[in-house]
Amino acid sequence: MTTDPKDTAGILATPRARIVKNVVCCFCGALCDDIQVAITLTGPLPRVPEGTIIEALNACRIGHTKFLKLRDEHRILKPELRSGSDKSEIRQVSLEVAVKEAAKILAKAKRPLIYGLASTSNEANVKALELAEVCGGVVDNTSSVCHGPGIEAVQRAGIGTATLGKIKNYADIVIYWGCNPVAAHPRHTRRYSQFIEGMFRKEGERKVYHIDVRSTRFSDEVTDFIQVNPSEDYELMAVIRAMLRGREIQRDSVAGVSMRQVREFVATLKDAEFVAIFFGLGLTQSSGKDHNITQAIDLTAELNHHAKAVIMPMRGHFNVNGSNHVSTWTYGFPFSVSLETGAPYYMPGETSAVDVLARGGTDAVFIIAADPAASFPASAVKHMLKVPVITVDPKRSATTEISDVVIPSAYVGIEAEGIQTAYRMDGIPLQLRKIIDAPKGIESDEHILDLLVREVCRLKGIKRYKQT
Amino acid sequence: MPSLEIILVTGRTRRQGVGLELGKLSETYFEATTQVRLDPTDIEKLGVEAGDTVDVKTEHGNVILKVVVAPRPSVGIAFIPYGPWANLLIGSETDSTGMPTMKGLKATISPAPGKQVLTLQELFAELRATIS
Numbered sequence: 207m208t209t210d211p212k213d214t215a216g217i218l219a220t221p222r223a224r225i226v227k228n229v230v231c232c233f234c235g236a237l238c239d240d241i242q243v244a245i246t247l248t249g250p251l252p253r254v255p256e257g258t259i260i261e262a263l264n265a266c267r268i269g270h271t272k273f274l275k276l277r278d279e280h281r282i283l284k285p286e287l288r289s290g291s292d293k294s295e296i297r298q299v300s301l302e303v304a305v306k307e308a309a310k311i312l313a314k315a316k317r318p319l320i321y322g323l324a325s326t327s328n329e330a331n332v333k334a335l336e337l338a339e340v341c342g343g344v345v346d347n348t349s350s351v352c353h354g355p356g357i358e359a360v361q362r363a364g365i366g367t368a369t370l371g372k373i374k375n376y377a378d379i380v381i382y383w384g385c386n387p388v389a390a391h392p393r394h395t396r397r398y399s400q401f402i403e404g405m406f407r408k409e410g411e412r413k414v415y416h417i418d419v420r421s422t423r424f425s426d427e428v429t430d431f432i433q434v435n436p437s438e439d440y441e442l443m444a445v446i447r448a449m450l451r452g453r454e455i456q457r458d459s460v461a462g463v464s465m466r467q468v469r470e471f472v473a474t475l476k477d478a479e480f481v482a483i484f485f486g487l488g489l490t491q492s493s494g495k496d497h498n499i500t501q502a503i504d505l506t507a508e509l510n511h512h513a514k515a516v517i518m519p520m521r522g523h524f525n526v527n528g529s530n531h532v533s534t535w536t537y538g539f540p541f542s543v544s545l546e547t548g549a550p551y552y553m554p555g556e557t558s559a560v561d562v563l564a565r566g567g568t569d570a571v572f573i574i575a576a577d578p579a580a581s582f583p584a585s586a587v588k589h590m591l592k593v594p595v596i597t598v599d600p601k602r603s604a605t606t607e608i609s610d611v612v613i614p615s616a617y618v619g620i621e622a623e624g625i626q627t628a629y630r631m632d633g634i635p636l637q638l639r640k641i642i643d644a645p646k647g648i649e650s651d652e653h654i655l656d657l658l659v660r661e662v663c664r665l666k667g668i669k670r671y672k673q674t
Numbered sequence: 675m676p677s678l679e680i681i682l683v684t685g686r687t688r689r690q691g692v693g694l695e696l697g698k699l700s701e702t703y704f705e706a707t708t709q710v711r712l713d714p715t716d717i718e719k720l721g722v723e724a725g726d727t728v729d730v731k732t733e734h735g736n737v738i739l740k741v742v743v744a745p746r747p748s749v750g751i752a753f754i755p756y757g758p759w760a761n762l763l764i765g766s767e768t769d770s771t772g773m774p775t776m777k778g779l780k781a782t783i784s785p786a787p788g789k790q791v792l793t794l795q796e797l798f799a800e801l802r803a804t805i806s
């Protein structure tokens with residue numbers, strides 16, 4: 207089955223709406239770039255103000271929600287200073303006052319933690335690193351709690367990968383290991399694997415496998431579902447590697463999978479022409495972590511004796527890949543970088559956000575484009591309740607609720623001004639665009655970070671060397 | 675009161691993803707992240723029904739959640755969508771990777787009749803109360 211993206215020209219064009227084509231959806235790392243957005247014009251529809259997004263064709267349900275629910279009651283429209291034991295006393299202030307207050311906290315801190323950066327542009331990432339430098343803090347992006355272990359594995363084992371376009375056109379076997387694309391990257395299979403014909407892969411020529419600890423709706427749609435015991439993926443991969451080398455394994459089952467199913471799978475792999483493995487947090491967040499990915503990369507290398515084989519992480523936040531790129535081209539390290547001595551120092555487990563917080567190793571926390579209060583273990587969140595927290599986010603989140611300073615920002619790729627780029631999960635950079643105006647007085651992450659860098663430099667008497 | 679040893683897996687659901695974009699304080703996000711999905715046979719062993727509250731415990735903490743019937747067979751596995759509630763069960767040891775273990779933890783589940791799921795504010799208040 208081939209699913210062509212819908213063209214809205216005939217469906218949505220009315221004198222009351224303008225259509226913007228080829229908009230990039232800034233939610234997940236698939237960064238779908240074929241969204242057709244309808245925006246109201248003057249002579250608004252009843253009760254719909256001008257410049258409102260009323261449709262986002264081609265987007266999945268999550269992407270659709272992002273485009274259409276930008277301006278609901280959870281949007282923050284004014285900077286806030288929050289106080290009281292539960293931070294419930296809110297004073298709305300100007301951007302200038304909020305920036306001054308935030309800069310004061312950061313300038314005073316001995317070892318501030320700057321964290322997030324996955325749901326914003328590369329340009330904002332550049333500014334955030336500068337902020338960490340002038341503050342002498344630790345800067346980490348959300349990859350430390352998603353695909354960070356995978357990156358650590360790549361540092362050890364290298365990686366053979368490809369673009370999503372190449373996989374779509376060539377792959378005859380696609381494996382989703384430890385991930386559920388239906389829930390996290392809903393259009394991935396429609397654009398790149400299961401439900402799309404490639405240049406060299408016609409309908410029915412591609413086999414798709416799902417390997418995970420529990421079956422989901424996705425498992426029903428694939429060629430075969432292989433259910434592995436929790437935390438035993440490493441063993442299964444090791445056995446597949448051995449069998450690809452011609453070893454016979456004298457067992458009835460491995461990691462909960464019957465040897466009959468493993469043998470069939472290995473036979474299919476040996477006959478393949480182009481194998482693509484997509485892996486998710488099922489491998490990085492379970493026991494073994496980075497070692498699971500090293501094993502998966504080694505499996506890919508082994509497969510290259512039989513076929514062309516590539517591997518790719520299913521990156522979650524839309525530009526978490528970009529935050530790794532920016533950090534790497536700036537410091538040589540992809541995440542968890544400490545700048546407290548003036549030189550970059552990288553030691554996951556020590557300079558990673560969860561570890562810094564869990565050990566009480568920071569005296570101020572700056573969060574941008576992330577929600578660690580909702581995604582970190584409670585013992586790490588506890589430390590955030592003890593120290594001043596500054597959050598930059600378009601909407602209320604668990605972290606804004608425990609923050610001292612909240613600065614609302616414009617949505618990157620929808621409202622934010624200026625040049626903005628993001629890296630897709632396969633490393634392809636895509637340019638993002640402003641398609642509607644941000645609410646009055648709301649600035650981009652990049653602009654807010656620039657104001658903060660200026661103010662921290664002023665307070666600390668630092669001469670800014672990166673003028674932009 | 676019956677209790678059940680189980681393997682805990684946290685992860686994404688589409689509804690949790692929609693909730694993320696609607697807003698972390700939205701009803702959708704709350705509903706999506708305060709549930710534990712169990713296989714019908716495990717629900718029966720616990721003597722509870724869908725919608726009842728249960729107490730899920732790991733060595734790192736415990737949390738009250740609502741029981742939801744897992745849409746697929748998953749005997750012995752408790753699935754909780756990512757969120758502040760699931761994180762009460764996760765430790766901050768990262769094995770020198772930066773990443774806590776969020777899947778494949780040992781957990782115990784027992785019925786919690788009459789107990790309510792905490793709101794986000796109540797959850798933070800409980801955490802604050804434990805700060806020395």
Ligand code: SF4
Binds near residue numbers: 234
């Ligand atoms: S798959 Fe990801 S990028 Fe594509 S529309 Fe859905 S949320 Fe957006």
